[in-house]
Amino acid sequence: MREYSPLPFDQTDDQADLRSMVRSILEQLATPQRLSETDENEAFDEELYAALAESGLVQLEGDLDGTPASHESQAIVLEELGATATSTAVSFVVQYMAVTLLTQHGTPAQRDRFLGPLFEGAHRAAFALTEPGGGTDVARAMKTRATRNADGGWTLNGAKMWISGATDCGFFIVLARTSPIEGSAVGGITMFLVPADAPGITVNEMDTVAIHGLSTCEVGFADVVLGDDAVLGDVDRGFRQVxxxxxxxxxxxxxxxxxxxxxxxxxxxxxxxxxxxxxxxxxxxxxxxxxxxxxxxxxxxxxxxxxxxxxxxxxxxxxxxxxxxxxxxxxxxxxxxxxxxxxxxxxxxxxxxxxxxxxxxxxxxxxxxxxxxxxxxxxxxxxxxxxxxxx
Ligand SMILES: Cc1cc2nc3c(=O)[nH]c(=O)nc-3n(C[C@H](O)[C@H](O)[C@H](O)COP(=O)(O)OP(=O)(O)OC[C@H]3O[C@@H](n4cnc5c(N)ncnc54)[C@H](O)[C@@H]3O)c2cc1C
Incomplete structure (x- = not known):
């Protein structure tokens, strides 16, 4: 009888090599038993993530100088992860978003501090946009506020909901309203880089039926004090930049x-x-x-x-x-x-x-x-x- 074989996937040899590299890490570490255990225990697979990051799969063609990774490469990595370790795939989507935002809008100092360790797998990002009062229409519903301090820094207050990987991230990218709505609701919102250990942050894991290998969380910000260098991109243009x-x-x-x-x-x-x-x-x-x-x-x-x-x-x-x-x-x-x-x-x-x-x-x-x-x-x-x- 004829053997079944899947249709060819990739356009170039480099892409085929990238796909087989991801597959071989998954074959080694993401065994069916391990996948089932992390799902049952609702645990993030740190060892798998570390192996993927150490193989350069967060960084891909990206560079600290602001060179972006290609969409085609990211899609290959994510398809392979999605077909096997779905929760790790979701974490990678978040990391790729943080990489893109830091690459496009980070200052050289911000890239050194946040992007370098992200590439290496030394820390992960969580992206905090959605709020209890709104997801699809979050810009209009946004209650999280950052106000200017006398020294030029900021104080952040508010609550976010459904935030992936917040229990074990190294930093958050948080969107907060910095100016009242005038005309379009997407104006007046700023992105902030917030270290996860900043005083005033609380993280509570939510009870969900899916994506059990990655936490989904409510995150509170109570008088979190940030320096002026915490602004990622331009003040009041953060939502547009996202x-x-x-x-x-x-x-x-x-x-x-x-x-x-x-x-x-x-x-x-x-x-x-x-x-x-x-x-x-x-x-x-x-x-x-x-x-x-x-x-x-x-x-x-x-x-x-x-x-x-x-x-x-x-x-x-x-x-x-x-x-x-x-x-x-x-x-x-x-x-x-x-x-x-x-x-x-x-x-x-x-x-x-x-x-x-x-x-x-x-x-x-x-x-x-x-x-x-x-x-x-x-x-x-x-x-x-x-x-x-x-x-
Ligand atoms: C496991 C998980 C992980 C997540 N991770 C993150 C994260 O890391 N960071 C983050 O910021 N957010 C995260 N989210 C939130 C996610 O992005 C939101 O759930 C999503 O944006 C939808 O928002 P909502 O759930 O508030 O739905 P709603 O906005 O309340 O929408 C409900 C329904 O109304 C429909 N609807 C609304 N407006 C219209 C319209 N104009 N036309 C037609 N239909 C409409 C929607 O399509 C939908 O069917 C996560 C959510 C989950 C469950």
Whole structure:
């Protein structure tokens, strides 16, 4: 009988090498048992993260002088992590965002202090934007405030919610309102670099059903005193500067969702080959085959869009619409592959012995983060189809 082999993934030899490097670290350290343990124990896999960072996978082609990493490389790393160690993948999305913000907006001193150790894996970032009162519309709802002190520094007060990796980060990138809303709500907000051990910070882990290998937290800031050098980028332009990196965020979210889709698809394929009913493997039943083919098409289509969008973005072109499409396609592939996967596995889908239930839970994240699929769709309608803004 013919052996199944996946379609080719990459355009260049360097990309194929990068993918096999990530795979070989995962094969060594992210064993099924270890993945299941970190999920059960709700523990971050420090050893895996350290091995990935030491291999240069946070830094990639980036440099302290402000050279950015390529979107294509980030997408490869994130797809592989998403297909295996989903929580570590989510942490990497946060780290890549911090790398981008520091690369684009950090002063040389800020890059030395925060970016160098980030590249090395000596500390991690947490990105604190969302608040109890608002996610999608966070700029208008933002209650976190930073006020100027007489010495030119700042005092930060407020509360953030759903912050990934806040329990064990070295620093936060916090968005806070520094001027009242005048006209557009996205103005008057500033980014701050806040060391995690600054007095006045409290972190409480939230009880969630997914992404168990990375903490999700409420973070409080009570009279946290910061120097003037804590401002990342420009005062009052922080939200706009974050929006400027959103394209990369969409691509990176798409890459993890694509990985989850692939991980779930592969796990289902494995299962339907081995499980028998009515004297034959369940993979012989047409309905299961059709679902698996539907997943395979969605996965390949999402990867095609993702690679195209990443290539356009790396070449400096306008990739926003392609990136939003890639994010929607990958999120759809992940929810389809995990839902079908659960069905294909019958009762075994609910067993923690198999990774399917973890993929199924974790796939939810990228239907709404960093922006919801509904907002992605709004974006495409408004900016690509040039229809009136619907909200
Ligand atoms: C596990 C996890 C990790 C996270 N990590 C981080 C993190 O590290 N940092 C951080 O800052 N945030 C983080 N978030 C927050 C995440 O970014 C938000 O959940 C997301 O932005 C959506 O916001 P919301 O949950 O408040 O949903 P809401 O904004 O309340 O939206 C609820 C629903 O209303 C819909 N809706 C809202 N406005 C419109 C509109 N105009 N048109 C159509 N539909 C609309 C949405 O699409 C959605 O379906 C995380 C969340 C989770 C669960």
């Amino acid at each position: 929006i400027g990196t959103l394209n990369g965020e969409r691509l990176n979210a798409a890459a993890v969702a694509l990985g989850i889709a692939r991980g779930a698809h592969d796990a289902a394929l494995d299962y339907v080959r081995g499980r028998e009913a009515f004297g034959r493997p369940i993979g012989g039943f047409q309905v299961l085959q059709h679902r698996l083919v539907d997943e395979a098409v969605k996965i390949e289509a999402a990867r095609g869009l993702l690679q195209r969008a990443a290539r356009v973005a790396d070449a400096g072109g306008a990739a926003e619409t392609l990136s939003a499409m890639a994010k929607l396609a990958a999120s759809e592939a992940a929810t389809t592959a995990t839902e079908n996967g659960m069905r294909a596995m019958g009762g075994s889908g609910l067993s923690r012995e198999y990774p399917m239930q973890r993929f199924w839970r974790d796939a939810r994240l990228y239907t709404f983060a960093p922006l919801t699929d509904e907002m992605m769709t709004n974006f495409i309608a408004e900016h690509h189809l040039v229809l009136p803004r619907s909200y």
